[in-house]
Amino acid sequence: MFSLFYGLWKYLFTKTEFHVLILGIDKAGKTTLLEKLKSVYLNMESLPHDRIVPTVGLNIGRIQVSNSKLVFWDLGGQPGLRSIWEKYYEEAHAIVFVIDASSPLQFEDAKSTLEKVLRHEDLQGAPLLILANKQDLSEAMSAEELARYLDLKKLDERVYMFEAVSAYDGLGIKESVEWLVEVMERSKRTETLRARAGESAGSVTSSSSEEQTCLRTKGQINHDLLLGDIIPGSWHQPRPPQVHAQPPSFP
Numbered sequence: 001m002f003s004l005f006y007g008l009w010k011y012l013f014t015k016t017e018f019h020v021l022i023l024g025i026d027k028a029g030k031t032t033l034l035e036k037l038k039s040v041y042l043n044m045e046s047l048p049h050d051r052i053v054p055t056v057g058l059n060i061g062r063i064q065v066s067n068s069k070l071v072f073w074d075l076g077g078q079p080g081l082r083s084i085w086e087k088y089y090e091e092a093h094a095i096v097f098v099i100d101a102s103s104p105l106q107f108e109d110a111k112s113t114l115e116k117v118l119r120h121e122d123l124q125g126a127p128l129l130i131l132a133n134k135q136d137l138s139e140a141m142s143a144e145e146l147a148r149y150l151d152l153k154k155l156d157e158r159v160y161m162f163e164a165v166s167a168y169d170g171l172g173i174k175e176s177v178e179w180l181v182e183v184m185e186r187s188k189r190t191e192t193l194r195a196r197a198g199e200s201a202g203s204v205t206s207s208s209s210e211e212q213t214c215l216r217t218k219g220q221i222n223h224d225l226l227l228g229d230i231i232p233g234s235w236h237q238p239r240p241p242q243v244h245a246q247p248p249s250f251p
């Protein structure tokens with residue numbers, strides 16, 4: 001009986017925390033996007049664009065959407081920094097891959113980088129949101145054109161979506177987050193990560209989820225070295241739940 005009530009209590013009062021990796025090659029607009037997410041969901045002023053510098057470590061942003069907490073990990077995309085990404089794969093519930101849609105010369109690099117990310121076994125089954133960023137620029141390619149160009153038909157059984165966004169004016173940001181929440185809540189990968197977290201709960205003693213992440217990610221990341229630019233967030237009041245018009249199919 002106790003476990004029944006405990007289960008109900010947990011269901012009603014425990015918020016799920018999802019870890020979302022923001023990846024993409026350098027200058028795609030990842031950190032600007034993170035700033036926009038915080039300004040939209042936390043009612044915070046974004047950093048002025050000219051104060052956002054290339055990321056060398058990791059930026060963290062937290063938002064709350066209905067009953068879910070989202071923790072975004074924004075990593076530097078310069079070629080020499082991309083090898084760090086995989087330290088975070090195991091703990092990620094979903095991937096956001098940002099592409100500068102106004103810069104065709106970078107598409108090949110973005111495509112091969114994305115393909116490499118998707119081949120990594122630690123990201124198996126992670127839902128993928130590909131953002132065609134910088135739509136405020138007239139030369140930006142639409143999400144459909146970008147999808148055709150990337151030709152990611154070989155996306156196996158992965159749940160994915162392309163969305164046209166602008167980290168400057170906020171176009172497509174809410175739709176993207178709503179989609180992410182919906183797919184993460186229902187994905188098998190979330191079940192797997194939950195089960196794993198349950199199993200290792202006894203062995204992890206740190207209190208913050210970032211510390212736990214540090215303890216449990218492969219390769220024992222030294223966060224003193226990586227946390228170059230932590231952007232602290234705070235929770236805001238939940239919004240009413242919103243349902244995506246077309247629920248995706250799940251493997």
Ligand SMILES: Nc1nc2c(ncn2[C@@H]2O[C@H](COP(=O)(O)OP(=O)(O)OP(=O)(O)O)[C@@H](O)[C@H]2O)c(=O)[nH]1
Pocket residue numbers: 024025026027028029030031032033049050052053054055056075076077078133134135136137165166167168169
């Ligand atoms: N016009 C326009 N410019 C953008 C947008 N998003 C980002 N930028 C610009 O693109 C450049 C790179 O933005 P960042 O957010 O630093 O890119 P990043 O992907 O975080 O880069 P790294 O940290 O080096 O990986 C900056 O000059 C931004 O102001 C957008 O939606 N529209």
Ligand SMILES: [Mg+2]
Pocket residue numbers: 030031032053054055074075076077
């Ligand atoms: Mg950055």
